[in-house]
Amino acid sequence: MIFARAERRALRAAGGIALGFVLAFVGVATVVLLSHADGAGAPLLDAYTWRVARFTLLQATLSTVLSILLAIPVARALARQRAFPGRVWLLRLSAVPLGLPALVAALGIVEIWGRQGVVNDLLRLAGLASPVSVYGLTGILIAHVFFNMPLAARLMLAALDRIPAEYWLTAANLGMGGGATFRLIEWPVIRRVIPGIAGLVFMLCAASFTIVLTLGGGPAATTIEVAIYQALRFDFDPPRAVLLAFLQIAVTASLLSLGTLLGRPPEEGMTAGRAIRRFDGRRRRPADALVLVLFTLFTAAPLAATVASGLAADFGRLALDPLLHRALVTSLAISFSSASLSLAIALPIVLVPPLAGAADSGTATRLMARALPAMGSLILLVPPVVVATGWFLVLRPFGETGRFAPAVITVINAMMALPFVVRVLEPAYRTHLARTARLALSLGVTGRHRLRWIDLPALRKPFLTAFAFAMALSLGDLGAVAIFGAEGFVTLPWLLFSRMASYRTADAAGIALVLGVLCLLLTLPSTAADRRRQGPADA
């Protein structure tokens, strides 16, 4: 019994509202999709659809394999070299892609790997005639590796850092060489975390929209999500969009059930105990330095290119562009409201399940305690583009869909952020409850007062982290906007996308810099704090 009676009533009501709202929002979209599926079917399951489905899985598989294979040497080098100038900055750099909007990253990658980019300049210098093309499968893979390889490397590094310090001393005392160290110590640990990481990366890549939209080349390199967008916005072919939407749900559903088999991605919490010292570090220094320099170049070059070409943009003119002002205001308003909504929906998801622990909790409470967390991940099953498609079809009969765009996009963005928000708040709240719940109840500090004096002060930091993450996610989102994008409704990513599409590259670079800096300002403080936290909450 950790809540007063009135508190329990209020929480149950909040849970019911949140559940009803989200289910209705997704439900309406799905029902409308189903009703439009009339007449769709066999003739639409044509060669094109299959090719799109095949490519979706192919690029996701290759992206996952590449990200994991390349992350292993990076993680090993970082684990081995424990003290060199700039190690902390390298770790911070590896957290940057996570907080960067996909569109900004795509632009940076084109600057480096594109026809006019540094890589092709070097290749031409080396005497190679035919340049590497960044559009198509190659570009998609580069971008996905850019996003996911540093993430995989960080998660592997955390696993390697959890190896007991004595192992390294024993290995040095026994005289294990590099090969034996990998085979007997490192690989068994890495092998255990690979399924979880691979599941996560595959899921992210299979549902990748922006990267494929900007770097994919034509029908040969299109994923289901992008095909939905094209069917809806270019071919005006709702039945095909509906069919593709269901294909996408089928794919994510099977991936999610596969994911439960593979297990959750590993936590990043750090180990306590004896400080780790690696005696194989000295011998491997040149090789590790090479790996880490290549890693730094690969990760930092697109960022540097974004900054460099962004700074070269004509900011004086951009600053006076009324369209940019409107986009900025719209984006900030949408991201602020969607982050607020996301937190409001997340609260019952986090608060209600502990209610069900009480012996006298009713069936309804227990059902709700199970349904709410599942609801938090609903957007993984029904991706944003699919929900947006449903609502596009709902609202079309009511005239210009652009009018409703802000509301729908706000809700979709809030749901996109929900899994992250819950993952930040849930462990923090669980720890907080274990520390304070009984004491607060015995003192009679309940309801409003408990919220005011006990819960909010203690949970301010995870709240801010979750809010900032949700806001950044919404700020950088292109998927939902692309489906609804209309004259008179412009967000920053949409403006950036249309400037890129109309080859106004200088403007695009300037906008990308603004967007990238905004998102990093929101996400970097929390990822830096994440590394400092020494994980008692995760233990």
Next chain:
Amino acid sequence: MPDIAIRLSGVTVRFAEKQLSFDCAIPEGAAVAVAGPSGAGKSTLFNVIAGFETPATGSVTLLGKDMAGRDPADRPVSIVFQDNNLFAHLSVADNVGLGIDPSLRLDAAARQRVFAALSRVGLGGHERRLPGPLSGGERQRVALARALVRRRPILLLDEPFAALDPAMRAEMAKLLSELTAETGSTMLFITHQPEDIRRLAERVIFLEDGAIVLDEPAEDFLSRRAPPAVARFLGHGPV
């Protein structure tokens, strides 16, 4: 007069906030207890001998050879820690086998040696098991079996009994003195228990504030009433 197994002369180790210095000569075949308050430098002394720590000055001579520039694996030293001596994902036999070949390529004769060492420490039949389900005492005995097959003349034990209950401590001590008698190894062990000294040690090295303050036969040490740190250690003095 036996030869000197371990000689530290003018060895200093510098850390950010303090400096440690070690001078000692330990005869071959001796069983030496290393004692002293927490933070006195006991583990650092072991790290210097094992090659995990490079001294700023002075020389480390093991069995008459200067150890400057020698990797931990190239020193005549085996080391056993309080915990985590065994790789949890490798079988007991593989953990011991690493003492013969660190890349674990073992022929039939090597396997035979592993089996013999395990039955010597009383763990015959446990070869294929993983370390996880074993008791703390059993895990320590596996680590001893590995030291046995490595055949290094110097054995360093960093609080080998700390995680064991009293009955197991006595058993381990008995096994250790038998093993060192058989192999003629020089053994140093860190301990916080006067009991372990009574059971096992011929000599005692006592450290305080980063220096060796006493190096004497065990019976002399055990009858001391001073200095205060020693009295506290032995449980005589005011706490």
